[in-house]
Amino acid sequence: MYALVDCNNFFVSCERVFRPGLEGKAVVVLSNNDGCVVARSNESKAMGIKMGTPYYQISRLAERGCLEVCSSNYTLYGDMSARVMSILAGTVPKIEIYSIDEAFLLLDGISERQVVPLCSGLVAKIRKWTGIPVSIGIAPTKTLAKIASHFAKKYRGYHGVCMIDNDEKRRKALSLTPIDEVWGVGRKLAPKLREAGVFTALDYTERPESWIRDNYMLHGLRTWMELRGTVCVEAETEASRKSICTSRSFAEMLESEEDLSMKVADFAARCARKLREEGTAALEVTTFLYTNRFRTDLEQYFPSATVRLQTAASNSQEIVSAALRALHTIFRPGYRYKKAGVTVGNIVPADAVQASLFGFDPDLRSRNDRISRIMDQVNGKGDSSLLRLASQKPGHYASDIRREHCSGRYSTCFDELIEVR
């Protein structure tokens, strides 16, 4: 059996831990630049506020006092997530972290009678130790566990834990699950399925296998089997990430290559730092730009360029330099840029880097690596960047992200101490 542990309204719950006054109120958490809604409390969901709603469309509610608004504080959420995950890891033999607010528990070797008490204990423990409410769904496949967790979250009677462990419960649950709520059925597929007469998860499982295969190929078939109780989405093997991306929208549109360079250098340095944190190195560096896609009155341009390194690198100097070269090949004057980003790809373990035979200077490389390591030691964990490359923007890059309703650094004030010093 698999159990899916899902934190309820996670970002909102994190804010409530430190501001209990938000309990029982309609609350939303906004994306960077206070752009759009990325998390909602039950009360704000009940008001009809949808995920992804641009903030300006609902700011009136906040002004009238009907809605509490928080800017996102990812440092806080990351820290709270780590606490929840460590409780899970300390309780069951194997967990798979699926996202910042979800994890699968692999329940092999735990007797069926113990599963529900164990999960109920976890719900209580996480609530007590971190303040975060969670729901747990238990089922023979991950896709069914997801559905079970929806029930656990939706109906109070479950007290946070719902298990699908026989065919009757499975069919009942599927018949009550709209097709668009199924894991793997998204915004494009759902309308097509409804057109074909498939409205619930149960309808889907009752279609013949050949019909699924013909219309929805491998992906659809996997979902079909998982919903029928056959495991297709196996336990993940420990694999490092294949790409790392840092991108941001700007509060103001930028027009000069110089302004963009400072941003891109920052994004690239951040990617490099993430590579070093996980002990990997990248062979490819891609820089991309976006004009403002909502401004139909302006010329649009969405270029990207990739630079391939001869030898995989993780030091900031080489990654930043590659990102800036890529930027230079795509930058065109005359456009107003709203967003930029850097992706590093073709990632290999740092201890398995193949040195290129040509044009590779091992002394320069080890010097660059040493400098990056020292920067890491001074900068520590988190977002602070006391030591930067000269090409990075002076000052913290987060400083010009709009964040008018941000909570404090309740659990991660170490950064602040360093910056104050």
Place this chain on the structure above:
DNA sequence: TCTGGGGTCCTAGGACCC
């Protein structure tokens, strides 16, 4: 005026091989 960020996997189609 105002619209996020970070990932994965699959497929189709082109380029290339013999």
Place this chain on the structure above:
DNA sequence: TCTGGGGTCCTAGGACCC
């Protein structure tokens, strides 16, 4: 007039997830 068959590899783009 008329133009094969069978493979592999890579990439771009789309769909999905949170």
